[in-house]
Amino acid sequence: MRHPTRPSGGPGYLDGVRAAAPIGVAAFAFGVSFGVLARSAGMGRLAPVVMSLTTFAGSAQFAAASILAAGGGVAAAVAAAVLLNLRYGPMGLSAASTLEGPWWRRALTAQLVVDESWAIAQRDDGRIDRHLLVGAGLLLAVGWVGGTAVGVLAGDLVADPASLGLDAAFPALFLALLVGQIKGRSRLLAAVGGALIALALMPVAGPGVPIIAASLACLVGARCS
Amino acid sequence: MTAVWVTVAAVGLATMAIKAAGTLLVGDRTLPPRAQAALEHLAPALLAALVVSQALGGSGGGFAVDARLAGLAAAAVALVFRAPLLLVVTVAAATAALVRALA
Numbered sequence A: 001m002r003h004p005t006r007p008s009g010g011p012g013y014l015d016g017v018r019a020a021a022p023i024g025v026a027a028f029a030f031g032v033s034f035g036v037l038a039r040s041a042g043m044g045r046l047a048p049v050v051m052s053l054t055t056f057a058g059s060a061q062f063a064a065a066s067i068l069a070a071g072g073g074v075a076a077a078v079a080a081a082v083l084l085n086l087r088y089g090p091m092g093l094s095a096a097s098t099l100e101g102p103w104w105r106r107a108l109t110a111q112l113v114v115d116e117s118w119a120i121a122q123r124d125d126g127r128i129d130r131h132l133l134v135g136a137g138l139l140l141a142v143g144w145v146g147g148t149a150v151g152v153l154a155g156d157l158v159a160d161p162a163s164l165g166l167d168a169a170f171p172a173l174f175l176a177l178l179v180g181q182i183k184g185r186s187r188l189l190a191a192v193g194g195a196l197i198a199l200a201l202m203p204v205a206g207p208g209v210p211i212i213a214a215s216l217a218c219l220v221g222a223r224c225s
Numbered sequence B: 001m002t003a004v005w006v007t008v009a010a011v012g013l014a015t016m017a018i019k020a021a022g023t024l025l026v027g028d029r030t031l032p033p034r035a036q037a038a039l040e041h042l043a044p045a046l047l048a049a050l051v052v053s054q055a056l057g058g059s060g061g062g063f064a065v066d067a068r069l070a071g072l073a074a075a076a077v078a079l080v081f082r083a084p085l086l087l088v089v090t091v092a093a094a095t096a097a098l099v100r101a102l103a
Helices: A013-040 A046-054 A058-069 A074-085 A088-096 A103-110 A115-120 A130-157 A166-181 A185-201 A209-214 A217-223 B002-026 B033-040 B042-056 B067-080 B085-102
Strands: none
Touching: A013 A046, A013 A058, A013 A115, A013 A130, A013 A166, A013 B085, A046 A058, A046 A130, A046 B002, A058 A074, A058 B002, A074 B002, A088 A103, A088 A115, A088 B002, A088 B033, A088 B042, A103 A130, A103 B002, A115 A130, A115 A166, A115 B042, A166 A185, A166 B042, A166 B067, A166 B085, A185 A209, A185 A217, A185 B042, A209 B042, A217 B033, A217 B042, B033 B042, B042 B067, B067 B085
């Protein structure tokens, strides 16, 4: 991806906002559908919004709400959500070197790491750009939390995001960013390895496990670089 | 209602801790070259896995083949023609919506 450069060189916060805008629309729509699902799952109005603000991770929230709705219990809901969010461990580690300031500010900035902001913030050299991460993360957070609020309050007024094809926007975003990442054999190898691990584990392992296991493919890529 | 708030608090605290763990553990230390090399290969590995899981994942695990796959194929075509990100994402959503409307 090309970014308009600032006088100081790299991209700024606004470039992150701009880059995340198309997927922000989808994040808002899915925020609405999470709000609707959470309400029908008996979570009330406030808890879903608090969850979107603090957890800020779509798949884990959908999983937790569905399990609660199905009567699966707190332990099962928490376990499923935590398993789905384990991938933010390696993602947060890869963002660690770019965060600045005292520990609490770095910990707070790290909360803006979600799949989409992390993907958008990738630089060509394999590191993370902090401005892109913060800009994209903030826009996605506003869309996700705002969407959840709209969903719990006025969910019936909004169309199902799947009928608008918005669920197809996410794999398309990741594919577009993946293409930009494949430079050289070792990164291609890491991508193929990650895809194969995910494909192999998806039929047998619970949601979340295939993606966290796929992160191990980075070791293969690093060995061959 | 209490179960809901316990879940919201537990998932929220765990997720915040997971996201912050990397920066709190590493701080401003420079990672050894091998770890840095591995992290530079994390993006292609995880992005490829996200493409697969977001395009083919079923709601409760396993595979589900639906209009998302048509959307992804359209996105791939758009990428071959070097379309900008906004167009790639829009083409994918429009294709999936069209396939669903026709089905």
